[in-house]
Amino acid sequence: xxxxxxxxxxxxxxxxxxxxxxxxxxxxxxxxxxxxxxxxxxxxxxxxxxxxxxxxxxxxxxxxxxxxxxxxxxxxxxxxxxxxxxxxxxxxxxxxxxxxxxxxxxxxxxxxxxxxxxxxxxxxxxxxxxxxxxxxxxxxxxxxxxxxxxxxxxxxxxxxxxxxxxxxxxxxxxxxxxxxxxxxxxxxxxxxxxxxxxxxxxxxxxxxxxxxxxxxxxxxxxxxxxxxxxxxxxxxxxxxxxxxxxxxxxxxxxxxxxxxxxxxxxxxxxxxxxxxxxxxxxxxxxxxxxxxxxxxxxxxxxxxxxxxxxxxxxxxxxxxxxxx
Amino acid sequence: xxxxxxxxxxxxxxxxxxxxxxxxxxxxxxxxxxxxxxxxxxxxxxxxxxxxxxxxxxxxxxxxxxxxxxxxxxxxxxxxxxxxxxxxxxxxxxxxxxxxxxxxxxxxxxxxxxxxxxxxxxxxxxxxxxxxxxxxxxxxxxxxxxxxxxxxxxxxxxxxxxxxxxxxxxxxxxxxxxxxxxxxxxxxxxxxxxxxxxxxxxxxxxxxxxxxxxxxxxxxxxxxxxxxxxxxxxxxxxxxxxxxxxxxxxxxxxxxxxxxxxxxxxxxxxxxxxxxxxxxxxxxxxxxxxxxxxxxxxxx
Numbered sequence: 026x027x028x029x030x031x032x033x034x035x036x037x038x039x040x041x042x043x044x045x046x047x048x049x050x051x052x053x054x055x056x057x058x059x060x061x062x063x064x065x066x067x068x069x070x071x072x073x074x075x076x077x078x079x080x081x082x083x084x085x086x087x088x089x090x091x092x093x094x095x096x097x098x099x100x101x102x103x104x105x106x107x108x109x110x111x112x113x114x115x116x117x118x119x120x121x122x123x124x125x126x127x128x129x130x131x132x133x134x135x136x137x138x139x140x141x142x143x144x145x146x147x148x149x150x151x152x153x154x155x156x157x158x159x160x161x162x163x164x165x166x167x168x169x170x171x172x173x174x175x176x177x178x179x180x181x182x183x184x185x186x187x188x189x190x191x192x193x194x195x196x197x198x199x200x201x202x203x204x205x206x207x208x209x210x211x212x213x214x215x216x217x218x219x220x221x222x223x224x225x226x227x228x229x230x231x232x233x234x235x236x237x238x239x240x241x242x243x244x245x246x247x248x249x250x251x252x253x254x255x256x257x258x259x260x261x262x263x264x265x266x267x268x269x270x271x272x273x274x275x276x277x278x279x280x281x282x283x284x285x286x287x288x289x290x291x292x293x294x295x296x297x298x299x300x301x302x303x304x305x306x307x308x309x310x311x312x313x314x315x316x317x318x319x320x321x322x323x324x325x326x327x328x329x330x331x332x333x334x335x336x337x338x339x340x341x342x343x344x345x346x347x348x349x
Numbered sequence: 350x351x352x353x354x355x356x357x358x359x360x361x362x363x364x365x366x367x368x369x370x371x372x373x374x375x376x377x378x379x380x381x382x383x384x385x386x387x388x389x390x391x392x393x394x395x396x397x398x399x400x401x402x403x404x405x406x407x408x409x410x411x412x413x414x415x416x417x418x419x420x421x422x423x424x425x426x427x428x429x430x431x432x433x434x435x436x437x438x439x440x441x442x443x444x445x446x447x448x449x450x451x452x453x454x455x456x457x458x459x460x461x462x463x464x465x466x467x468x469x470x471x472x473x474x475x476x477x478x479x480x481x482x483x484x485x486x487x488x489x490x491x492x493x494x495x496x497x498x499x500x501x502x503x504x505x506x507x508x509x510x511x512x513x514x515x516x517x518x519x520x521x522x523x524x525x526x527x528x529x530x531x532x533x534x535x536x537x538x539x540x541x542x543x544x545x546x547x548x549x550x551x552x553x554x555x556x557x558x559x560x561x562x563x564x565x566x567x568x569x570x571x572x573x574x575x576x577x578x579x580x581x582x583x584x585x586x587x588x589x590x591x592x593x594x595x596x597x598x599x600x601x602x603x604x605x606x607x608x609x610x611x612x613x614x615x616x617x618x619x620x621x622x623x624x625x626x627x628x629x630x631x632x633x634x635x636x637x638x639x640x641x642x643x644x645x646x647x648x649x
Contacts, residue, residue: 040438040609041421043428046512050503070636078643110501110521117481117500125618127625128504129480169636173628180624181617182507183474191620195628203635225646232638236631322507325609332510332611334589 063202065097066171172202186321204233252330274306382488387596404544467526471593478508510614590615
C-alpha cells in the first residue's frame with residue numbers, strides 16, 4: 026500500500042519537463058578519440074595478424090599498421106587531455122586504478138597501448154624484427170581494449186541511450202573499429218600498388234561490416250523496446266545515425282566488398298568506395314552515439330521509462346547492506 | 350523532541366566560543382568518524398522557505414546560478430548544479446486537463462514541496478566512475494569531491510543517476526553537496542538541516558533516521574495520508590539497481606517522477622563487465638576471422 030503511487034505504471038509525469046539527469050560534457054574531441062582509438066587499436070591487431078600470417082610480401086602492410094597505431098597513440102591522448110576541464114592535471118588519471126570505472130581502465134589501456142606501440146615502431150625502424158614482434162603482441166591485446174572500452178565507458182553511465190544496450194553498443198564499436206582499420210590499411214595498400222593484400226583486408230572489412238550491421242539493427246530495436254530511441258529517431262543526430270553510421274558506414278561497404286568478393290577481378294573503385302564509406306561511417310557512428318546520448322540525458326521521459334522497476338533485477342534484498 | 354541535555358549549559362545569549370559537539374544540541378547526535386550520516390527529508394513538513402538553499406550557499410560560499418523567474422511555480426532555482434547543492438522543488442497540482450484543480454486535497458492542500466540534495470548513495474556511481482580518486486567516501490560515509498585532485502574529466506556527471514554532480518566551467522572541477530564535510534569534522538550539523546525551521550530536513554545517523562522515517566510513514570498512514578512512502582531507504586523505490594540505500598533519503602507523497610526522481614535508478618558500474626565482455630568477444634571473433642582470411646589468401 027505505501028508504495029502504490031511509486032509502483033503503478035509510469036504515465037509520463039515529469040517535473041516541469043526538466044531534465045532529471047545531466048548530460049556528459051563530452052564533445053567532438055571525445056567522439057574523435059573514440060573513432061581514433063578504435064582505428065589505431067584494431068590496426069595494431071591487423072598488423073600483428075599480417076606479420077605472423079602474411080609472409081614477406083606483407084611487410085609494408087605491417088609497417089603501415091604499426092605507424093597507424095602509433096599515430097592513434099599520439100593524437101588520442103592529446104584529444105582526451107584537450108577535453109579535460111583542468112588539463113594541467115591530466116596525470117591524475119594514473120593516480121589510482123578503479124575497476125568500476127571504464128575511464129580508469131581505459132587510461133591504463135591507452136598507456137599500455139602507447140608504450141608497446143612505440144616500442145614496436147621503434148624496433149621496426151631499427152630493423153629489430155624479433156623485438157618488434159615481441160612488443161606488437163601486447164600492443165595488439167591493448168588494441169582490442171582500445172577498440173571497445175570506449176563503449177563500456179559510455180554505457181556505464183546513467184545516460185539512457187548509452188545505458189539501454191551496453192552489449193550491442195560494444196559490438197558496434199568493436200566491429201566498426203576493425204572495419205575502419207581494415208579500410209584504412211586497404212587504402213594504403215591500394216596507394217602502394219599492392220591490390221592482393223588490399224583484397225584480403227577488404228574481406229576482413231566485409232566480415233566486420235556484417236557484424237556491425239546486424240548489431241546496429243539489433244541495437245535500434247533494443248532502444249525502441251526501452252523507450253529511449255527518441256534522439257536517434259528524431260532531431261539532428263537521427264540522420265547521422267541512420268544514414269551516416271548504418272547506411273553509409275555498414276550497409277554500403279557490405280555491398281561494395283561483397284560484390285568485389287564474388288568477382289573474378291575485383292574492382293579497385295568499389296574497394297576504395299567501400300573503404301572510404303567505412304571510415305566516414307565510423308566517425309558518424311561515434312559522433313551520433315555521443316551527441317544523441319547527450320540529448321537523451323536531457324529528455325526526462327526517456328530516463329524515467331528506462332528507470333522503471335524490472336522485477337527480475339530490482340527485488341534483491343538491500344536491507345542488510347545498511348548495517349556497516 | 351524535548352530540550353537536549355546540554356542546551357542549558359549555553360543559556361547566555363553571547364557564546365564563549367565554539368560549542369564542542371554542537372550537533373548534540375541542534376540535532377541530538379554526536380558526530381563520530383566511522384558512523385554513517387545522512388539526511389531524512391520529510392517533504393510533508395516542507396513549507397518551501399528555501400532556508401536550506403540559502404544556508405548552503407552561505408556556508409559553502411557558493412555564488413548564485415542565475416537571477417530570474419522560471420514561471421514554474423515558486424521554483425526559481427531550477428536544478429541542482431555545481432553552485433546549488435540544495436534545491437527546493439515546488440509542485441502545484443493541477444487537474445489533468447491543464448485547468449486549475451477545483452477541489453483542494455485535505456492534506457498538504459495541492460502543494461508538494463521537496464528539498465532535493467545529493468543522495469550520498471551507498472554504492473555511489475559518481476565515485477565508482479571517478480578515474481582520479483578525487484571522489485571519495487569520507488569517514489562519515491558521505492561522498493565528497495576533493496577539489497585539489499579533480500581534473501575536470503566530467504565522467505561523474507553522466508554517471509550520477511540523479512543528475513546531481515556538475516562541472517563548474519569557471520574553475521573546471523566537479524562540484525556537489527559535501528554533506529558539510531567541514532562542519533561534520535567540527536562536530537556541527539550540516540547547514541541546511543540546522544537552518545530548516547520545520548525539521549523537514551533531519552540530519553543524523555542513517556540507521557536511526559531510517560527507523561524514524563518508517564515510524565513517520567506509519568504515523569501518516571494512520572492519519573489517512575496513505576500516499577506517504579519512503580524513497581531511497583533500504584528496499585524502497587530509489588534504492589534499486591544495486592545502489593544499496595541512499596544516505597540522503599526522502600518521504601514522498603506522489604510518485605518519484607513528479608519530483609523529478611527516477612523510480613528505479615541503476616548502478617552504472619554493473620554495465621562495465623557486460624559491455625567489455627561483449628566487446629572483447631567481438632574483437633576475438635573478428636581477429637580469428639582475420640587470421641583465417643589472411644591464411645586463406647596466402648594459400649591461393
